[in-house]
Amino acid sequence: MTEHISSGAASDEAIIQLRGVEKTFAARGANAPVTALHEINLDVPRGAILGVIGRSGAGKSTLIRLVNGLELPSSGSVRVDGVEISALEERALRQERRSIGMIFQHFNLLARRTAFGNVALPLEIAGVSKAEIRKRVLPLLDLVGLSDKVDRYPAELSGGQKQRVGIARALATNPKVLLSDEATSALDPETTEQILALLKQVNAELDVTVLLITHEMSVIKGVADRVAVIDEGRIVEEGATYDVFTGPQHATTRNFVSSITGTRLPEHLATRLSATPSAGKEALVQLVFKGEGAAQPWLSVLTRKLDVDLGIVQAKVDHISGRPFGTLVVSLPDVAKLPALLETSKELGLETEVLGYA
Amino acid sequence: MPEVFSPQILKLLVDSFVQTLYMVGIAGVIGTLIGLPLGVFLATSQRGELFAAPAVNAVLGLIVNAARSTPFIILVVAIIPLTRLIAGTSIGTSAAIVPLTIAAAPFIARVIEAAIRGVDQGLIEAARSMGASPLQIVQKVLLPEALPAITLALTLTVVSLIGYSAMVGAVGGGGLGDLGIRFGYQRFMPDVMLAVVLVLIVLVQGVQSLGDSLARRFDKRSRH
Numbered sequence: 001m002t003e004h005i006s007s008g009a010a011s012d013e014a015i016i017q018l019r020g021v022e023k024t025f026a027a028r029g030a031n032a033p034v035t036a037l038h039e040i041n042l043d044v045p046r047g048a049i050l051g052v053i054g055r056s057g058a059g060k061s062t063l064i065r066l067v068n069g070l071e072l073p074s075s076g077s078v079r080v081d082g083v084e085i086s087a088l089e090e091r092a093l094r095q096e097r098r099s100i101g102m103i104f105q106h107f108n109l110l111a112r113r114t115a116f117g118n119v120a121l122p123l124e125i126a127g128v129s130k131a132e133i134r135k136r137v138l139p140l141l142d143l144v145g146l147s148d149k150v151d152r153y154p155a156e157l158s159g160g161q162k163q164r165v166g167i168a169r170a171l172a173t174n175p176k177v178l179l180s181d182e183a184t185s186a187l188d189p190e191t192t193e194q195i196l197a198l199l200k201q202v203n204a205e206l207d208v209t210v211l212l213i214t215h216e217m218s219v220i221k222g223v224a225d226r227v228a229v230i231d232e233g234r235i236v237e238e239g240a241t242y243d244v245f246t247g248p249q250h251a252t253t254r255n256f257v258s259s260i261t262g263t264r265l266p267e268h269l270a271t272r273l274s275a276t277p278s279a280g281k282e283a284l285v286q287l288v289f290k291g292e293g294a295a296q297p298w299l300s301v302l303t304r305k306l307d308v309d310l311g312i313v314q315a316k317v318d319h320i321s322g323r324p325f326g327t328l329v330v331s332l333p334d335v336a337k338l339p340a341l342l343e344t345s346k347e348l349g350l351e352t353e354v355l356g357y358a
Numbered sequence: 359m360p361e362v363f364s365p366q367i368l369k370l371l372v373d374s375f376v377q378t379l380y381m382v383g384i385a386g387v388i389g390t391l392i393g394l395p396l397g398v399f400l401a402t403s404q405r406g407e408l409f410a411a412p413a414v415n416a417v418l419g420l421i422v423n424a425a426r427s428t429p430f431i432i433l434v435v436a437i438i439p440l441t442r443l444i445a446g447t448s449i450g451t452s453a454a455i456v457p458l459t460i461a462a463a464p465f466i467a468r469v470i471e472a473a474i475r476g477v478d479q480g481l482i483e484a485a486r487s488m489g490a491s492p493l494q495i496v497q498k499v500l501l502p503e504a505l506p507a508i509t510l511a512l513t514l515t516v517v518s519l520i521g522y523s524a525m526v527g528a529v530g531g532g533g534l535g536d537l538g539i540r541f542g543y544q545r546f547m548p549d550v551m552l553a554v555v556l557v558l559i560v561l562v563q564g565v566q567s568l569g570d571s572l573a574r575r576f577d578k579r580s581r582h
Contacts, residue, residue, distance in 0.1 A: 068487055097489035108484035111579045112502050122488040124498065153578040173488070 014043035015177060015209045016067055021076035023062050036062040038233045040076070044177075044226075049203050049210040051224030051241075053217065053256055059233040060213040064179050067211060068100045069093045081176055098126055101170030101208075105182035107162040109154040115141060115165045116150045122172045140168040144198060160191035167198060171206065178202065180212035184219055192216075196223040217260040221245070221320055229253045242321045246290040265314065265329065265355065273356035281357040282331040283338050284313060288351040294324040298348045305344055308337050329355065367550060370537055375557060377451050378533040381526065382519045384455050389462025389519075390512065396422070396463065397470025398496055408482070408492040422464040431525050433457050438529070454523070454531030462519055469511035473504040506577040513569025517562050534558055 021040040027033040036059045044050045054060045065071040066078050069085045078085045083096055109118050119137045128136070141147055144164040154162055163183060170178055180199065184192040200223055203210050214220065220227050220241060227245075228238040229252055236250040248254040258264050265273070269284070277283065289298065303310055310330045317326035332338060338354070345352045396418065402408040403415040428436070434457040438448045441456040477500050485495045501508070524535020534554050542551025 070483065070486060094489040094491060097487060100487070102484070102487040104480060104484060106478075106480055108478070108480040110481060110499065110503055112505065112576070121485075121498065125485070125488050125490045125494050155579050169488075179487075 013045050015046040015081050016042070016044035016211055017077070017079040018042040018063075018066070019077040019079075021066060021073045021078060023059075023066065023071060024074045036233055037066075037073075040235055042228055042235060042238065044209055044211050046209055047203070047207060048225045049199070049212070049223055050226045050228065051220040052211070052213045052228045052230055052235075053215065053220050054213070054230035054252075055215060058230045060215075060230050061181065063230065064181055064211060064213045067177070067179055068097050068102060098122070098173040099175045100177045100179060101173070101175035102179040102181065103163065103166040103170050103183045105185045107154070107159075107166045107186075109162055109165055109169075111154055114151045114153055115146055115157070115168075118154070118165050119168045119172050122169060126173055136172060137168075140171055141165075143171075143202075144168045158191075159187050160194055163187065163191075163195050164198065167195075167202065171202065171208070176209060178208050178210045180210060182214055183212065185214065185216065189218075192219070193222065199223055217256045221260060221318070225321065229256065240321070242290075242323055242325070245320050246288070246325050260318075269313065269358055272358045274358070275356055277335050277357045281335075282311070282333045283335050283357055284355040285330050285332060285338070285341065285345075286353045286355055287328045287330060287345055288326070288353075289328070289349070290325045290351075291323070291349070294326065296348070298345075298350060299328070301348060302341070302344060306337060306340050308332065308334055308341065331358075367541075370541070371534075371550075371553060371557065374532060374534045374537040374554075375561075377531075378520065378523050378535075378561075381451060381455055381458055381523050381531065381533055382516060385458035385462050385519055386512075386516055388455075388459045389466050389515070392459075392463040393466025394470055396467035398474055398500065400467060400471040401474035402492070402496070402500070408495060422467050425460065425464040426468065430457070430461050430522050431528060433461055434526060434528055441529075449530040451532045454526035454529055454533075457529075458519060458522060458526065461522055462515060465518065466512070466515050469514060470504075470508060473507035473511050474500050476507050477503045506573045509569055509573040509576055513566060513573075516565050516569075520558065520562060520565070534561075
């Protein structure tokens, strides 16, 4: 299925489908027209959590707003569950938006409505009766863990609680898709994890497909099955989160990945590093272990087999999508044994890179 | 005994007070009926907004500015033909309501516009993402969220109208201001003038306190 989708062929499984999407904002005054998105192709498989990551200004906000028609593409096609969003009349578009929930960085709750009132709002807009609204809102507040805050105003809630109200509100009309616009960017790390766990729960229990945008790799790592990397209005890389994390292809992706895997050498080592060996210097070798090879006790196998001494300069082990992935930078005093180390490492399924000599 | 406490003067004070309330009340209500929708439209009709109509917005803005820049006393005499058309006469308390209303409506439109513009744009986006129509956004988001600011804006309007109402004596409008001019100034009765000023101070103070307390009650942002 993965191949099928990434090949860009039409897929019944993709609930959100962007094809050749361009978005240009018209010139205003002295400002030239701005092309925010170029040639975007993206599929979000039904039931998935797909994260789009990019720096600010990369076009991710525009991208997510295309999905519910808050922005319309200059050209190309945006389909949600088979419906061409840009072809809809205003009234039909409003109807369609009820099946696409959205949550926001700054929550966007109405200050003069209680938690209950905020969750009730989309139902009121949809013309649902008062009795029905009650029946729908209370279980939703219960789902997001706020059954004791029903009558509280946003000013009385913490950031995490506000976002929980936002999530309940977005789910009120039983959407198939949930759009998350930097929903955790205004929250502290601990609260972020709780909100991400809630998104996972919603995705699994209510069968809601989630498309989220973020600038934080930790969010992608924590929650996304798939990731798309956007840079200067183009999607430069897309795939299963584990694959993208363990084998980033594009420079932007590598940057994001290193921000979380922490495989950049510390400053004092990096400046001493030279490309050629010289007397008294040790070789620094980066070993990346992932997939099958990651599970075996390869470090002790290496040292025993080659009879070498290895120092550990830097190490980082992580688990993405439930699979281990790590990077180890070792120092090898006996430079003569470098070729043997590289070869044996490869046999063990490790990726190797000689960083230099220090 | 000061003349202010003579039964005749007291009756004049009470009558003038009632006239002021009547003029300000009716002008305030009709002015709001015109100014509120106008203010909402001004706040939502620029390019890219809910009811985008930049040309209409510009024309209405110009009219509102023109009305706002005409000194009130000039407005009162300038629109006498219109007043006669609407009220049947150009003098008296009821007739004075016409220029007061015409002064109040654009004033209210501008203060309402400012109140509506104070609502976080993110709320409009959230409502749009829920599938709300522009009218629903006004009704369910903009007006309710702006209510504290609107309350303060209307309080300001009423206080201004009380000030304006002192000038409609020029067309026989009556009211407290007129009483102060005719008796306090023209008939050299400083104690009547003082009494009028004191009543006005208490009235304005009362209106402001009421407005403040309502606005506070409507505002849910600073609850703890």
